Amino acid sequence: MVKQLKYLRRKFATVQEWTGVERGCIPIFLTGLIYLQYFFWGLFALGFDDTGKMSDHQVLWVQSLVLMTIITTSALLVIFGLRLNRRQPEALWFQHLGANFYGLCLVWGGYLVGTLSLPAGVVLAGAPIMGFLILDRRVMAVAIAIAFANILAFNLASAHGLLPYAPMLRTPGDVESALFWTGSHVFFAAPHLIVNTTICAVLLGQWRRREALVRALSLTDALTQVHNRRSILALLEAEVARSQRHGPTLAVALLDLDHFKTVNDTFGHPAGDRVLQEAARVLGATLRQNDAVGRFGGEEFLLLMPHTTRAEAEVVLERCRAQLAALDLRADNGERIPVSASFGFAVNGGSPAITGDLLVQAADQALYRAKQAGRNRVAAGDAAALAAGTAHPAPVRAVADATNATGNRGWWKSLEGWREQTAGVLEWSMMARAALMLGLLLALQAGVLLYLLVTPHVPSAAAQLDMGVVRLLTWVQLAQCAVSVLLLGLALHFRRRGRTDSRWFEYLTTQYFAIAAASMVFDIGILGISTGGILTVGPMVGFILFRRAPVLAATVTSVTCIVVLAYASALGWVPYAPMASLTLPGWQLATPFWVFTHYLFFVPVMGVGLMLAVQIFGRWREREAQFRALSLTDALTGVHNRRSILALLDREVARTFRLGPPLAVVILDLDHFKKINDTYGHPTGDRVLQEAARALTASLRKSDAVGRYGGEEFLLLLPDTSMEGAVVLAERCRQQVAALEISADNGERFRISASFGLASNEKDYCLYGETLVKVADGALYRAKESGRNRVEAVLATTR
Numbered sequence: 001m002v003k004q005l006k007y008l009r010r011k012f013a014t015v016q017e018w019t020g021v022e023r024g025c026i027p028i029f030l031t032g033l034i035y036l037q038y039f040f041w042g043l044f045a046l047g048f049d050d051t052g053k054m055s056d057h058q059v060l061w062v063q064s065l066v067l068m069t070i071i072t073t074s075a076l077l078v079i080f081g082l083r084l085n086r087r088q089p090e091a092l093w094f095q096h097l098g099a100n101f102y103g104l105c106l107v108w109g110g111y112l113v114g115t116l117s118l119p120a121g122v123v124l125a126g127a128p129i130m131g132f133l134i135l136d137r138r139v140m141a142v143a144i145a146i147a148f149a150n151i152l153a154f155n156l157a158s159a160h161g162l163l164p165y166a167p168m169l170r171t172p173g174d175v176e177s178a179l180f181w182t183g184s185h186v187f188f189a190a191p192h193l194i195v196n197t198t199i200c201a202v203l204l205g206q207w208r209r210r211e212a213l214v215r216a217l218s219l220t221d222a223l224t225q226v227h228n229r230r231s232i233l234a235l236l237e238a239e240v241a242r243s244q245r246h247g248p249t250l251a252v253a254l255l256d257l258d259h260f261k262t263v264n265d266t267f268g269h270p271a272g273d274r275v276l277q278e279a280a281r282v283l284g285a286t287l288r289q290n291d292a293v294g295r296f297g298g299e300e301f302l303l304l305m306p307h308t309t310r311a312e313a314e315v316v317l318e319r320c321r322a323q324l325a326a327l328d329l330r331a332d333n334g335e336r337i338p339v340s341a342s343f344g345f346a347v348n349g350g351s352p353a354i355t356g357d358l359l360v361q362a363a364d365q366a367l368y369r370a371k372q373a374g375r376n377r378v379a380a381g382d383a384a385a386l387a388a389g390t391a392h393p394a395p396v397r398a399v400a401d402a403t404n405a406t407g408n409r410g411w412w413k414s415l416e417g418w419r420e421q422t423a424g425v426l427e428w429s430m431m432a433r434a435a436l437m438l439g440l441l442l443a444l445q446a447g448v449l450l451y452l453l454v455t456p457h458v459p460s461a462a463a464q465l466d467m468g469v470v471r472l473l474t475w476v477q478l479a480q481c482a483v484s485v486l487l488l489g490l491a492l493h494f495r496r497r498g499r500t501d502s503r504w505f506e507y508l509t510t511q512y513f514a515i516a517a518a519s520m521v522f523d524i525g526i527l528g529i530s531t532g533g534i535l536t537v538g539p540m541v542g543f544i545l546f547r548r549a550p551v552l553a554a555t556v557t558s559v560t561c562i563v564v565l566a567y568a569s570a571l572g573w574v575p576y577a578p579m580a581s582l583t584l585p586g587w588q589l590a591t592p593f594w595v596f597t598h599y600l601f602f603v604p605v606m607g608v609g610l611m612l613a614v615q616i617f618g619r620w621r622e623r624e625a626q627f628r629a630l631s632l633t634d635a636l637t638g639v640h641n642r643r644s645i646l647a648l649l650d651r652e653v654a655r656t657f658r659l660g661p662p663l664a665v666v667i668l669d670l671d672h673f674k675k676i677n678d679t680y681g682h683p684t685g686d687r688v689l690q691e692a693a694r695a696l697t698a699s700l701r702k703s704d705a706v707g708r709y710g711g712e713e714f715l716l717l718l719p720d721t722s723m724e725g726a727v728v729l730a731e732r733c734r735q736q737v738a739a740l741e742i743s744a745d746n747g748e749r750f751r752i753s754a755s756f757g758l759a760s761n762e763k764d765y766c767l768y769g770e771t772l773v774k775v776a777d778g779a780l781y782r783a784k785e786s787g788r789n790r791v792e793a794v795l796a797t798t799r
Helices: 002-013 020-048 057-087 092-113 118-134 137-159 175-218 229-246 260-267 269-286 310-325 356-372 383-388 396-405 410-423 430-457 467-496 503-522 529-545 548-570 592-631 642-659 673-680 682-699 723-738 769-785
Strands: 250-257 292-295 300-306 341-347 378-380 663-670 705-708 713-719 741-743 749-751 754-760 791-795
Touching (some): 118 137, 118 592, 175 529, 229 250, 229 292, 229 300, 250 260, 250 356, 260 269, 269 292, 269 310, 300 310, 310 341, 341 356, 356 682, 430 467, 430 529, 467 503, 503 529, 529 592, 642 705, 642 769, 663 673, 663 682, 663 723, 663 769, 682 713, 682 723, 713 723, 723 754, 723 791, 754 769, 769 791
Parallel strands (some): 754 791
Antiparallel strands (some): 250 341, 292 300, 663 754
16 A cells, blocks of 8 residues: 555656646546545535534535536546547647636535635635646636636625525534534535645655756766766856955866777777776865866866865876876776876966956866876966956956846846746745745735724724724734744844754744734634635745745644634634624625625735746746756757767667667767867867767758767767668768868868768667667777778677
């Protein structure tokens, strides 16, 4: 049973990967389950209430037929959806059908037990939030508008006497019927609360873990597990900015593994991969704790050494050089693989004029001198000299500030910036998130205080209020606002003092929110629609801002307070809706004034929930898609990275196993690329890689794929392609690469070429991807031995 529950949890946690029709079936299925619960409650009410003083039996019998109709319709729609999923898996209209079926059915259920009741508030606030987690945003916008308009129409009709309020339940006349009324509302609200809280907890928790994983993948080199190019350059910019603000020196080093092409050509690419992995491991173990290492290119690594002088950098890099030279790596035949590296470094000396680009450029020039001097050595560059002879544009931040000062940004762009900042709330410190929650609570409390101050002066409203209680609640609300201001100031003080995380303050904030919210909704009716909104939106906001444990503890506190107050009201120990005049029937405050009052409390709460759901959930989807794309894309060339292209190869091989079309794999190596880097510099080498990737992408078909396999190596996948067709495609790619003309930084123009090795499984569909890559690598080696700039093809077999 436990294993099955864990499986269902993992399955539902990936709901965003389901088809649109499958997600559309979820609200329909939930409708059937909820109305099945309603049906059993109706049977219980008919058997328990013999006198008919608690419920209208005639309405119950009629509604039993309606309930069975809705349950049957739910089952039929789910079956229809599963069949539709085979033909139109992304049918948006079915999501509209599911969302509106769920919304309208629950609006009707809310009308039967009271449209200003606790269940109505839970459904009206919880369904949209849950919907934004599961369904398309456009679908939810339409469904929310329809459901809200319908329930508002029922409320206004009941308030003006056009429809009975809660036709299925009679107004409580004694303690027994009051307890029945209270138990019924809690019974109807409980499953919605449980479902909403569970779905929010599971999905938000899963999204946190998935986002952390995808973020790590997008910033990590797939082969060496150190920072990739994108990540190390971002760290460089951050360290340069810190150095410019606070003054400590920053050292940047570039290292190049010596004769790495010879290692690949002599021992094969698997041996070359082991060299890179071991080099990354040694560098990570040799550098200090606050240093960073990233793979900058094929066999190049970029090292960041904050708070490091020139002399200290030379000592650290010499230690790294010695550790690499001492590596004892063996090829498959037992022969020792020689490993050494040349280092170039530069130090900014704390100068604000030296940018990250200048540091890399100076380190690159020093690296070039180290290789010219015989390799396996450390050389220093002069970034200050480069800075003295280079004009730099204004920093991006200064340009942005100037634009804002002239008023060209506009309010819309400011709003977009606020939305981006809100969407990144998970990256805020705990104290900042606590301040946000306290700020939201304070805004709500201020609105309630304003209501208590203004409403007594409205003649039509004053007649329905107990003025003595209103004056008392005004002072209570003022005291609560003071406590919220005190806690908010304490959170901001802790944040300024650097105490960004405090478990006890996290628990204090969430518990205070739960108790303060419960006290506010008690004033106008503890089983009202506002209570449902607080019970639903509170946990959702909490799961976004805080850890799961304090949020669950606060939810238990809030539910306990509300249930205790509800039953205390039913037993007559405390008044129901203390603000109401004693001349009004407390259990059915359905006059126009009380409809306005409940909506005045409920709409801001629901608005905050929907705003956060739309902004944060939507942005999380976008960011997850962006991170996923980044984790699958090479930062320099924009094609698939090594991790992504190998994953595609595995999928294509599996498809070949099942269906049989031949698959061709091509490995190409840019000829004499090291010479290009040594002659023209790494920036020119980067342009060569980018242009080659662009030419390869343009030469292939839409069904083909190209990925950067190593430094200057690319891997091409040609699915459903015969050996003959693959050779034609590879030859076309070779010609397009050979036709490229590259401009160096000094203005000199030169051409490039590439050698291609091709392997096809046309004779044996049972070959694994690793075998195809190994055969293609052998063909590439023969192409280079035969004079380069050519295509060598092999039909791979298991024999």
